[in-house]
Amino acid sequence: MSAVISGQAARIPEGEVADPILKARGVVKRFPGVLALNNIQLELRRGEVHALCGENGAGKSTLMKVVTGQLQPDEGEVTYKGQPVHFDTLQDSEAAGITMIHQELNLVPHLTVAENIFLAREPKKGWFVDRKKMEADAQIFLDRLKVNIKASDLVLSLSVARQQMVEIAKALSLNAEVLIMDEPTSALTESEIDQLFAIIHELKRQGVAIAYISHRLQELGRIVDRVTVMRDGGYVWTKPFDEVTVDDIVAAMVGRSLEQQFPERVSTPTDELIFEVRNLSGVRNCRNVNFTLRRGEILGFAGLMGAGRTETARAIFGADPKTGGEVLLEGEEITIASPVDAIKAGIAYLAEDRKLNGLSVKMTVKENITMANIEAVVRHGLIDKAAEAQAARQSIAKLGIKTPSIDQVVRNLSGGNQQKVVIGKWLFRESRVLFFDEPTRGIDVGAKFAIYQLLDQLASEGIGVVMITSELPEILGMTDRVVVFHEGEVSGILETRKTDQEEIMQYASGVKRMSL
Amino acid sequence: MASLDSAIAHEKRSIDRKAIIQKFAALAGLVLLVIAFSLTSGAFLTMSNVVTIALQTSTIAFIGIGATVTIITAGIDLSLGSVLALAGVVAAMAAQMGVPVPLAFLIGVATGGVCGVFNGLVITRLKLPPFIATLGMMMIARGVALQITGARPVSGLPSSFGTLGNDSLWRVLTETANGFPKIVFPGIPYPVILMAVLAIIMAVVLRKTPFGRHLYSIGSNEEAARLSGVKITKVKIGAYVLSGLMAGVAGIVLMSRLVTGQPNEGVAYELDAIAAAVIGGTSLAGGVGTISGTIIGAFIIGILRNGLNMNGVSSFTQMIIIGLVIIGTVWIDQLRNRR
Structure with a gap:
């Protein structure tokens, strides 16, 4: 091991004495025009849950790809069980015992649970798959997780949470000693999260090292031992979770105050209503929604994943059918049966997934x-x-x-430029109300600032701007008011400058509820 | 201002160059074929053989254009060959019953359009995959053609029925000493003129009209197109109607050339049409394709058949060679796109 690298690395006192199973040191990864990882370090110990925190684009996924052999580092080294390692592919790292569970689950829906767990390494009897042994073996791993899933079930018949359990069982079947989980709770309900955490505790007890990537900082306290924060491709610090607060983590992630992260607002809300929705209901996850939008205002839609924000926007836009309610543009009721009607009226919806x-x-x-x-x-x-x-x-x-x-x-x-092209499409249409669904997802920090400026500029030109976002700092930094959704309904409408992340989360999780 | 102009000019140049290179591959193949065949056979580059090639290629070109339109929307039309036969026999039966020939031809082409409407409705209303919908139509149209003719050729047609398929523009004849006519210039066959006119019209439709732009946007990303206000149902039905009309045109031209209605004509022609489109750079994944490319593709197939025939290559070997050409061109195209 290079003396130079260990010499300049930050000292982590207990880190050296405990049992690190996976270590990354001085990792640098360059993409054309971007320094994606700049001298990153990470250390995972057996039996710990290690949270990896950072904004979108901070480099968490890139680092995990380097660790699992999907990307090769330009500089630095990865050591596994004390040996420097070099994985060429994901399969190499899996064979060595490092398994990653992606946010988008990688299961084949039309195959059974057992077939998925043993995909491409099916137990054989002669030339044929030994189905009995495959299902029996799969069931052992499922039972170890204490989940009520049958190995012969079709994956498509399982909920997202249960599919995730199948992924974990698959990791166990690979004898995973390091498990990387990317946003595992983003699609789960409260009780499913409890179940997942019970499993994580069990894995911990068995000595598995878990790297846990999540934006939901509040829930980290229930399982996490240590935290590493990354920002803009760089390493910030690693600390035991007991010694920090959520605010410390946020401050380290953002690295600057909200004022610097967001542009000075030029637009100011007037009293003039330009858009109003009354008692809107749709076929999918949208019930009895009411809100108003004033000229010059940026309105935020907040809520957990699946709370009905996107569904509401799609119902307004006519992309999904409505079952009731009224939509008023500049005081006049308009009928929208399809996107064609909405576009004619001057309403635009910039979809969540650009591509x-x-x-x-x-x-x-x-x-x-x-x-x-x-x-x-x-x-x-x-x-x-x-x-x-x-x-x-x-x-x-x-x-x-x-x-x-x-x-x-x-x-x-x-x-960022793709997003601007989409915005250009709707400005060329001279749209009067624009719904931006996760407009800054997957674009880098500098480009985000440009998008924020653009939203502000549109609002100042008198165009109605609604921003749907899962990033609470965006809500706090950019909007004038925020409509909070919970399970398909509006649970609260708050003045942005009179609220904070905590209060929004209380409405989003259904703890608090306004009578509207 | 000058710098802006030069920037625009530069931008234009680089785009043109790229487009030229893209088209160049198929076109170069075509030129190489012509050179190779003219070296191996003295009869290849004669005026009458060039006219023959153009005439033979016109059928592939008509239905190739139809195939291109549907493939651009990420669809497919497998019914082209059968619809061609149905349209042709309907036109022939109408003429046989005494309907004036031009009107009979129009009825034939319209029959193709009706088949296209049916395809379009099944795809957009019943929401069946285009492959299945047009596979069904392939059998239905063929069955109807055989049923209404009793599987017999429709003959006894007025001689004017054969004009479209057999006559030429600007044919120059002289009389020899013993009174027989001698062809000085074979003229341009009407089907070839029709091919050129329809190719130009369709190229304009695809490149210059909102409808054409919508075809590409549906093939590129249907959901994005829908959310942008593109009327998906109308545009898709339009694509299959155009495809059916082109099959109808091919049908009347072919039957006119034979001066009979042949219900068994055009079996598996849709595969030639799809091959022409694909050789010409149309992507089966949708969103990509040009009429000029398809015409080049049609000529590559036509010239291969003609040249191999003149060199005495058996029709079985021809099939093997054309199959290899399809695989080879698409492979090269993919390599280029993969960079």
């Missing part, structure tokens, strides 16, 4: 920008090339989209 619902990534910047309003550049039934190019150039200039040309295929742009 899935928002962009045509195979098409060019120009074609995406004019997609929702192609009629505006049509002369005598044909698309006017010059007019379309001009429209695209104006959007690029106004939004600061960085692209080599208007004919660049959108797939080749960065996340």
Whole structure:
């Protein structure tokens, strides 16, 4: 081991004496134009739950990919059980006992639990799969987790929580000694989280080292032993959880006050109502929703995953059917049966998953920008090339989209620029109310600031802005009021400057409820 | 201002260059084929053979254009060959019953359009995958064609029925000393003119109209297109109607050339059409494809068949070679896209 590296590393007193099973030191990973990991260190001990905290883009996932062999570090080293290791693929690290459970579960829905657990390493009898042995073995691992799942069940018949249990059972079957869990609770209900934590305690007792990535800082106290904080690809500190508060962690993650993270607001709310929703209900997870939006205001939608924020926006936009309620734009009731109606009325919905619902990534910047309003550049039934190019150039200039040309295929742009293209599409349509669903997800910190500035600018121009976000700092930093959702209903509407993360979470988790 | 202009000019140049390179691969293949065949066979590059190739290629081109339109939407039309036969025999039966020939042709083409409406409705209303819907239509149209003709060729047609498929524009004839006509210039066959006109119209529709843009956006990302206000149902039905109309055109041209209605004509032609589109750079995943590419693809298939015939290569070997060409071109295309 290099003396130079250990010499300059921060001293972690107990760290050296306890039993570290996995260590990363001085890890550097560069992507074109980005320093994704800058001299990172991490140390996992047997039988500990080690939380990895940081904002989106802080480098947590990149670090985990380096540890599991999905990415190769440019500098630094990883040691496993005291030996420097070099994994070429995920399979290599799995074989060595390091298993990662991804946020998006990697199970094959049409196969059974047992088939999933032993996928690509099925026990065989001659040339055939030994189904009996496979199911019996799978059942042993399931039983060890004390979960009521049958090995012969089809995965698609299980809830997300139970599918996650199957992933854990699969990890056990791989003799995992290090388990990496990425946002394991984001799709779970309270009681399912209790069950998961019981399993984590059990794994801990068996000596498994667990790296636990979560944005839900409040729940860390129930299972976590130590915390490592990362920020913008750099290492901040590692501390025992007992010695820090949630506020300490947040401060370390953000690294700067909210004022620096968000732009000075230019727009100011007026009393003029531009948009109103009364008693709206939809077929999916949206019941009796009421809220108003004033000119110049940025309205936030907060809530846990699956609370009905996206569903409400989609119902308003006509992307999903409504079952009742009224939508008023500038005081007049409008009927929206489909996205076509909503777009005509001037309402836009910028979908949560850009690549899935928002962009045509195979098409060019120009074609995406004019997609929702192609009629505006049509002369005598044909698309006017010059007019379309001009429209695209104006959007690029106004939004600061960085692209080599208007004919660049959108797939080749960065996340932040892709998001700006989507915004450009709706501005070209001259939309009057815009619903932004997780507008800064998956884009880097600098680009986030630009998006915030843009939202503020739109609000100041009199365009209605609704921001759906799971990042509470975004709610606090950018919005004037916040509509909190809980299980498909509005549980509270709060003045942003009179509230805090804690109060919002109380409404989001259903502890508190306003009578509206 | 000058710098902005030069920036735009530069941008334009780089785009043009890229587009040229993209098209170049297939076009270069076409040129190489022509060179190779003209070296191996003296009869290949004669005026009459060039006209023959163009005539033979026109059928693949018509249905290839239809296939391109549906594949761009990430769909497929397997009913092209059967619809071609149905449209042709309907036109022939109408002419046989005394309907004026131009009107009979229109009825034939319209029959193709009706099949397209049916395909479109099954795909958008019953929400069946295009593969299944058009597989069903492939059997239905063929069955109807055989049923209404009693599986017999429709003959006894007025001679004007054969004009579209057999006559040419600007044919120059002289009389030889013993009174027989001698062809000085074979002229441009009507099917070839029709192919050029329809290809240009369809290229404009795809590249210049909102409908064309919507076809690409549906193929690229249907949900994004829907959330952008694209009327998915209408556009998709439109795509299958266009495909059916093109099959109808191919049907009347082919039957006109034979001056009979053949209910067994066009079996498996849809595979030639799909091959032409794919060789020309259309992606089966949707969102990508051009008419010019498909025309080049159609000519590659047409010239391969013609040239191999002239060199005495058996039709079985021809099938093997064309199969390899399809695999090879698409592989090269994927390598290029993967970078």
